[in-house]
Amino acid sequence: MFNYSVTQWIFGDESLEDSLKRLQKYGYQGVELAGEPDSIDIDSTKKLLRKYDLACSSICGIFNPERDLSSSDASIRKNGIEYVKKCINLAKSLHASTVIVVPTFVGKVNPDTNVTEEWQNAISSVKEVGLYAKDNDITIVIEALNRYETYLVSNLTLALKFVEEADVESVKMMADLFHMSIEERDMIKILSKISRHLAHVHIADNTREAAGLGQTDFKPVISFLKDINYNGYITMEFLPAVSNPYLASELHGESNIFDDFTRQSIQHMKKIA
Known part of the structure; x- marks a missing residue:
């Protein structure tokens, strides 16, 4: 009924092929790739996706301080905008439908100037990349983080306000169950x-581990997604206990832990579905 994918960068520094083997083994349909367009070989990635019969479900934007769409520094905003456009190009090349965008950099818990100015900066930036996405038939989804990872769009009510103010057809929303468990x-x-704007879903338990290992009740959420005929991907994004989620991409993980969490996530969600 649902299509399942996993955010590949959570597997640390292992090869893409090793990750795809795992996803195929446990019955996933897709993989979400990190938004690092300059380090991805398109042709070899396409070959691996075909080899393991997996789709690229989405591109997960990686928003560091040099890619801050809300910044009071125009050069940083410009760099962020160009970065998102590269991610859109990457998505189009890999036949992914979706690019995840965070309006600030991850970990920005206070504005450089003031909230009003930086909100408008982010709206202006997302309008520009949204129009570019529309021209390329790609959907941008705004991700609300939580109060410990951003000060600007830290819950889905704010994300809805942001998307409605941006007012671009290609700019929609995603729901991340980990962040939602906090906010x-x-x-x-x-x-x-937010259902009319919902285009992507991230799954992790309240501990940010695999679904079913914490306290989140996913049953009402799955029932809701069924009721609205949700047809986007359900993407697993379980992470180690690190303060900055991007640190996961630098870790040297144990493949058996990756296997356990990857299997646990899809089995738990399929059992509910």
């Missing part, structure tokens, strides 16, 4: 509120 009082109520 949302009622998951179904907020999902109902």
Whole structure:
């Protein structure tokens, strides 16, 4: 019923082929790749995707301080905009439908100037990349993080306000169950509120481990997605206990842990579905 993928950069520094072997073994349909266009070989990536019969579900934008779409520094905003455009080109080349965008850099918990100015900076940046995405038939999804990872769009109510102000057809929203477990009082109520814009879903338990290892009740969420005929990917994004999620891409992981979490996630979600 649903298509499942995994964010590949959570597997640390292992090769893409090793990750794809794992995803094929456990019955996934896709993989979400890190948004690092300058380091991805398009042709070899396409060959590997064909070899393991997997699709590129999405591109996960990696937003560091040099890619801050809300920055008061025009040169940083320009760099961020050009970066997202490269991610859109990458998505198009790999036949992915979706690029994830965070309006600030991850870990920016205070504005450089003030919230009003930086909100407008981010809106202007996303309008520009949204129009570029529309021209390339790609959907941008705005990701709300949580208060410990961003100050600007830190819950889905703010993300909805952001998307409606951006007002570009190709700019939609995603729901991340880990962030929601921190910020949302009622998951179904907020999902109902944003449902017309919902185009992507990230799954991790409240501990940020594989689904089913923590306290999150995924049953109402899956029932809701069924009821609205959600047809986007359900993407697993379990992570180690690190303060900055991007540190996961630098870790030397144990393949048996990756196997356990990858299997656990899809089996738990399929059992519910």
